[in-house]
Amino acid sequence: MSHSLWTTFDREFAQIQESLLQMGLMVDQAIALSLESLQNRDHALAKQVIDDDEEINAIRFKIEDACLALIATQQPAASDLRSVVAVITIVINMERMADHAAGIAKTVILMGDEPLLKPLIDIPRMVRLAQEMLGEVLQAFVDNDADTAQAIADRDDEMDHLYQAIFEELLEIMADKPDSIERATYLLWCAHNLERIGDRVTNIAERVIFVSTGDMRELNV
């Protein structure tokens, strides 16, 4: 659409979309830093992830507020209305993703200076997957691309498989060495937080499909 045909709604929604992408970058960084703090046992970095979560909460409320103002002043309908409602759901899910990243950081602090139970292999894979899925689903939202959203939701199966593999491996270690249960549980918590991030991306993918097609359905049930 040429900018000369933009309605007031278009202009204001473009700003909201920009803030949404900015929030996406912040969440992406929180996920990346939580892994780094785990890999390096960096308590200061973990604390920074926890502190930065406040900023992400604030931007979520700012975007929600802008959406409410847009509904009240522009009375959007049809795909415009679906887009605004979708943004509200998306920021709630992204805010929860940041909470999961902060959850990993809190676990890092709880672990103290205990050495890692095992080298990290699948957890970094889960992090990379989560970051890719988040970036792609936000791009799919901007592009109004239901097919890509569906494909991203399908990738959540990969995330579930990685989590299952970690779960089984740690269970085996705990069975063999009961004195490792505490350290294994910490790693399991980290993996669980990442698995939940995958679920949150799936929720966002559902919203992208809803905006694009009007079809409201749950993916990966």
Add this chain to the structure above:
Amino acid sequence: MKLWVVFWCTMRQMVNQVQSPKMFIQELDFYYGSVRALSSISIGILERQVTALIGPSGCGKTTFLRCLNRMNDTIPNTRLEGKVYLDGEDIYHPSVDVVDLRQRIGMVFQKPNPFPQSVFDNVAFGPRVLGLTREREELDAIVERSLQRAALWEEVKDHLNTDAMELSLGEQQRLCIARVLAVEPEVILMDEPTSALDPIATMQIEGLMRDLSERYTIVVVTHNMQQAARVSDKTGLFWLGELVEFNDTAMIFTRPKEQRTEAYITGRVG
């Protein structure tokens, strides 16, 4: 929620789903001279619902509305093809008495048009002309009932002999609605009934439309899309004389099926 409420709601929903339309319009074409203003309109208007007709200026929605009680009959050099049924009867059949028809299908216009008479005489006009009653007490009752249903009674009950032209525009429009109600219509057609009113009077008329739909079938033409969204059960979009889409109002305003509907209601026409 109490069980009987659930039962009642379910039954009402079932009745709504199977009820036959109060009015049924079949393959309607309308011509001004050789210009076709409406093309092949087919639509069912359900009883005791508010049906809103929206669309850009000149799209044919008012022409269509006026076909529903033969108001276009008065315009020379016009022609109608197709059928308009009220309770299964063709309203354009030669045997139909147009005065009787317009009693059953009343109309409220864009600008309030009270007669330069008292409030009472405005409402009593229809019953007197149609000879609905000769008893003063009965006429009083009709006037009171009509004004109450039009949500105007409390404001005018002590001033029934006041000249109607002294009322505010919003009150005048409600008086015109009371005048229509006084002859016990079954269907009320409203042609942009709030476009001359301020926001408060508009909200009052909109609330009234919802209340009246419990008793009457209402068809409203409006330029105000939010009004259509607020007051109607069904919405139809007209475009260049065609009915582009007709569906539940909630669907039209959240998930329209047609691209032209999407373009119109999101303000991206042209």
